[in-house]
Amino acid sequence: MTKQRVVAIVCAIACMAANAADGLVGQVRQWRLGHEPVVVQQLADFTAIPSVAADASGLDSMAHRLQAELAQRGFKARLLQASPDAPAVVYGELDTPGASRTVVFYAHYDGQPVNRAEWQADPFAPVLHSTPDPKSPPVDWAKLRPPFNPEWRLFGRAVSDDKSSIVAFLQAFDALKALGHAPSVNIKVFWEGEEERGSPHLADLLRQNHSLLAANLWLIGDGPMHQSRQRTLYFGARGSLDLKATVYGPLRPLHSGHYGNWVPNPAYQAAELVMDLRAPDGSIRIPGFDRDVRPLTAAEQGAIKALPPVESSLKREFGIAQSEGSDGLTASTMRPALNVVGLQAGGPARAIPATAEASLDFRLVPDQTPERVREQVEKRLQDLGWTVLHAEPDAATRGSKSRLVRLDWNHGYPGYRGDMSSPVSRAVLATAERAAAGPVAVLPMMGGSVPIYLFTETLDVPAIVLPIANHDNNQHAADENARLQNLWDGIETYAGMLGDLHW
Amino acid sequence: MTKQRVVAIVCAIACMAANAADGLVGQVRQWRLGHEPVVVQQLADFTAIPSVAADASGLDSMAHRLQAELAQRGFKARLLQASPDAPAVVYGELDTPGASRTVVFYAHYDGQPVNRAEWQADPFAPVLHSTPDPKSPPVDWAKLRPPFNPEWRLFGRAVSDDKSSIVAFLQAFDALKALGHAPSVNIKVFWEGEEERGSPHLADLLRQNHSLLAANLWLIGDGPMHQSRQRTLYFGARGSLDLKATVYGPLRPLHSGHYGNWVPNPAYQAAELVMDLRAPDGSIRIPGFDRDVRPLTAAEQGAIKALPPVESSLKREFGIAQSEGSDGLTASTMRPALNVVGLQAGGPARAIPATAEASLDFRLVPDQTPERVREQVEKRLQDLGWTVLHAEPDAATRGSKSRLVRLDWNHGYPGYRGDMSSPVSRAVLATAERAAAGPVAVLPMMGGSVPIYLFTETLDVPAIVLPIANHDNNQHAADENARLQNLWDGIETYAGMLGDLHW
Incomplete structure (x- = not known):
């Protein structure tokens, strides 16, 4: 290859990147690069609130804090309860003039129980570390100037499951507003507080608020991204x-x-x-x-086959010699x-x-x-x-x-797999690909559980899972953490779903 | 039956009881009836010392206390240690002029670990209750006059496993002395402090003190009596x-x-x-x-067949519908x-x-x-x-x-079954029967473990297990307790072994 040709190719790649950066996603990225301390501070503030089942006042504080966050952004925000003893659902809505589609953004603000003895530090006093090891020295990020190292991780209960989804939504919303970019859909927000207990009141609440929750799509902001760290969509979840x-x-x-x-x-x-x-x-x-x-289906099998292989690296990461089943991680789930x-x-x-x-x-x-x-x-x-x-x-x-x-x-709930080839599914995938400026990992179903079935069955609406957490986040275990690059990616994807989703 | 004949039979029974009461055992019983508060106080004092593996100072206090108890009774008493980090064995000896046989009285002063949360009360603050239920009101026995109700039980860790054996020995010794009754054997005492940890230093210690421990018999004071509450001898124990x-x-x-x-x-x-x-x-x-x-052997099988049946009552007591094996409790062990x-x-x-x-x-x-x-x-x-x-x-x-x-x-140790028909075995059984004024439950082997093998193998001496604890003592569990009647029976049996054992 001639030197000239190499230069031309390098230039072409740089131009493609510049083009992506010039679009919505590029503008959002530029905005984020200047606001990283704000984003991390919000996630740390949310994580410091002990919104776990064992702490009713922590759940209550978190719900009121989120209601206020929505209200100050112009949402009609309120708390919904199926019964007085149930943690509130934080509900918000914001109409977009001219938009014909309504999307409900689901996340949950409660975390798994904690066994404090197993944690390196207080699970509700979040600390940033420069490595995945919570024993590594903490990073005093409040004194540092952005951009931060995207491999840094914030540790605390619920930091990634599922408060980072909420932060990504709010920050994407703020970015679009700052950039003068109107949403492309009517927005509804539905953040529940007992997902980690199996959502025992969710069915009643959805039935009670059937009209209020009318929408064309639920985007379920929960779960980990694919282990390849590619941005990810799940078209269902196990029950x-x-x-x-x-x-x-x-x-x-x-x-x-x-x-x-x-x-x-x-x-x-x-x-x-x-x-x-x-x-x-x-x-x-x-x-x-x-x-x-x-x-x-053949399409579902095809999607699984198309995923980047992760089994060998995961075996090393997890320190296991063999998997239990022989059919690969995603197929086994x-x-x-x-x-x-x-x-x-x-x-x-x-x-x-x-x-x-x-x-x-x-x-x-x-x-x-x-x-x-x-x-x-x-x-x-x-x-x-x-x-x-x-x-x-x-x-x-x-x-x-x-x-x-x-x-x-417990009462439990069934699994759900949606139609990956419907117009709305294809629109969400296209938006995710534009936001990623590249391929997206498409999985028919998440191994972990989200009560998607309740939305699709009770409200007769499609639902797609949009995860942003790093897979290696110690979900449901001690030393849960959120990797910053995942949060950055999440803000871009949420910005796409808010401002660049059309079907 | 005529009325006269009934009276004659009742009289005969009463006379038999009076005859028994006139012998050594009767005198010891009379002595005990006047000393019950002293006996209970000694057991409570010993139980209050936390001699468990987790508490080295508790083990040490207990060893020194027992050494002093022996010394004040005229024993040559000392502490033996196989290594500086091992709990001491309390050793004592007292020669009997004219006696040709030497008996070593074994017991252990350490208790099983405790999980305080499972106990109704502090395991090292012994309390007397009038029922087997530790939730029943406590008995303020220090203010009551003897005789006490023999169904009362003292609760605390190690109270019956195995401190009541030590108390029964000391009290029997005191009774014989008070009654002016000389021992029939030379006495050695060997009370160890790590039986509940599997006696890891015992083998070394026995080898190091081979000559010191020379004897014709070891009597192993440990374990529960037969569930029929008959006085009991075991001719071995599982490893x-x-x-x-x-x-x-x-x-x-x-x-x-x-x-x-x-x-x-x-x-x-x-x-x-x-x-x-x-x-x-x-x-x-x-x-x-x-x-x-x-x-x-045929004799061992015969001894098991001769035991009073206890399975039905134990199933009720334990709340179980079926046993695991079908061959009866003793046969299964x-x-x-x-x-x-x-x-x-x-x-x-x-x-x-x-x-x-x-x-x-x-x-x-x-x-x-x-x-x-x-x-x-x-x-x-x-x-x-x-x-x-x-x-x-x-x-x-x-x-x-x-x-x-x-x-x-752990290092573990093997089981042991001795010869039930040897002269020493027959002598011990006869003494036990005289002390009981009735039949004794004879078992070839205890289901629970005592390192008898070490004595018999290292010291080439026969060993027989002499248990006094009630079977329903919550051994190795929370709310361990000692039933007073078992302690009273134990004093009589020990008095027999000290003052009425001949072969």
Whole structure:
């Protein structure tokens, strides 16, 4: 290749980048480069509010703070509650003159529970670090001038799941306003406060506010981006169903020497129960369990095949030699899952425990329903000789039935996969690609759960998941964090969805 | 039956009781009836000293207190240590002029660990209750006059396992002295302080003090009496071997939705590991595991058959519908056992945990050895595809090996069954029967573990277990307690062994 030709190619690439930068996304990026401290400060402020299920006042403070944020941006903002004991949904609306489409932007402001002992620092005193390691020295960013290193991460509970979605929305909105760029759609905002508890009041609230929530699309701002760090759209999400199984042994813990081999051991039986329900390859040991599983379409299979491969790098990142299934990460999360998320029995003493608990987490796929899965699991356990209860057994039951298990189910919700080829799906993808100035990872369904089904079923409206969090954010675990580049990317994508979405 | 005949029979029974009461045991009983507050106070004082592994100063205080108790009774008393970091053994000796036999009285002054949250009251602030329920109102016994209700129970850690054995010995000794009754044997005392940790220094200490400990018999004062509340002798005890199995999953907990079905789940694998090693009937899933199990003799089988039946009442007491094995309580504890005493994985968040722990407790029988069982278990796991480690795996191991398990074994010790028909065995049984003025429950082996093997093997001396604790003492669990009648019976039995043992 001649030197001249190299120069020409370099120039062409630079011009393409300049063109992208000249459009809406470029202007938003320039705006962000000057406002990084403001963005980080807002995310830190939100993260400092302990909006977790264990802290009702934290949830309340967060809801009121978000209502104020919307109001000061000209939204008609209010709090919606399905019942007085439910955390409020922060609702806002802003009409766009001339717009024919209405988009609801969903996110949630509650975070997973915390076990403070597992965290390197207070989960509600956010700290910026220059590496993914929370033991690395903190960055005193308030004293530094932007642009910040995009690999820096802010640590705290809910910082990325899901407060960064809310911040990206607000900052994108502010950027468009500052740039004099009108929205292309009517905007509604719906930020709920009990997603991490399985959204127990959401169905009622949607039914109660059916007309208020009328829209042409819900954009679900939640979940992690693809592990390749490509910007990502999910056209659905797995459903969720939690089960706490409590197995009963003797009325009191008994010396394991004097009674071992004679008194039934509930810790052992909890292991049996787990193995009764699940095979080593992750398949669920219930005859007919997959009968309700809707097969993937050719388009969905094609989308999965087109994804950048991430398995090898993830194995290194996670320190695992082999995956459980052999069908690749995304394909494996298209199947129903039964995860053992907790086991608890016994203590420091060498005793046969009185009870043992297994916490199980089902991930459902279309067209499974929580009701049907509950029935299947209970029937299976009964067929295998378990006595299934839904409350603490009384003395007569304990004395007359063996293999006693109490099953405490949450209400759960089904999974959802939407049509990737509909006009609105194609419009959202095109907007995301313009905002990314490049390809977008398209997944038929997210492995994690969002109650999309409630929106699509109750409100008869399509829904698409727009995630911005880094996949390596320690979601649902200690030391949750948000990578700055993901936040920057999120602002650009949200700016596209607010100002450049047309169908 | 005529009225005269009834009177005659009643009189005969009363006379028999009076005759028994006229002998040594009757005199000791009379003495005790006048000294009950002293006995209870001593047990309460001992129990108030927190002699548990977590509290080195508590162990030390207890050892010095016991040394002083022996010294003030005329024993040559000292503390023995195998190494400076080991809790001391309290050793004492007292020669009896004219006695040709020497008996070592073994007990242990350490207790199991405590989880204070599970206790109704401070485990080291002993309280007397009038029922087995620690929620019942406490009895202010210091203000009451004896005789006390023998069903009252003193609650506290180590109160019955094993401090009541020590109190019974001391009080029996005091009773004999007060009654002017000389011992029939030379007495040695050996009270150790790390039995509940598996006696890791005991073998060394016995070897170091081989001559000092020369004797014709060890009486092992530990364990519960038969559930019939008959006075009890065990001619052996199962051995012990602890295993903590840590199963490794991803380097950090991962969201169970995004990675469930792809990332291996260590909580699930911990359940697999348990099921890989143990069948539902309690048998151990290791080919050839029973090859080292010595069959019961006809005499041993006969002794088990002669025991009062307790299974039905125990099922009611424990609130269980069925036993695990079908061969009866005592017969089932003649077999090796694998107990799951702890399971721990995950937490409040819905995540695939990074690790899971199963705490297993093997109970060994003659002629199994800990070394051989370790080999068998590790080989079995390797045969089933586990990668067995003995330390934290490094990154290269985690990235290259699946089904990673770290096995942390304690040193353990084998079981022991002695000859029930030897002269010393028959002498001890006869003394126990005289002290009980009735039948004694004879068991070939205790289900719980005591390192008898060390005494018999290292010192070449027979050993017999003399338990006094009530079986329903919550041993190794919260709200441990000692029933007063058991303490009263224990004083009489110990008085027999000190003053009325001849062979």
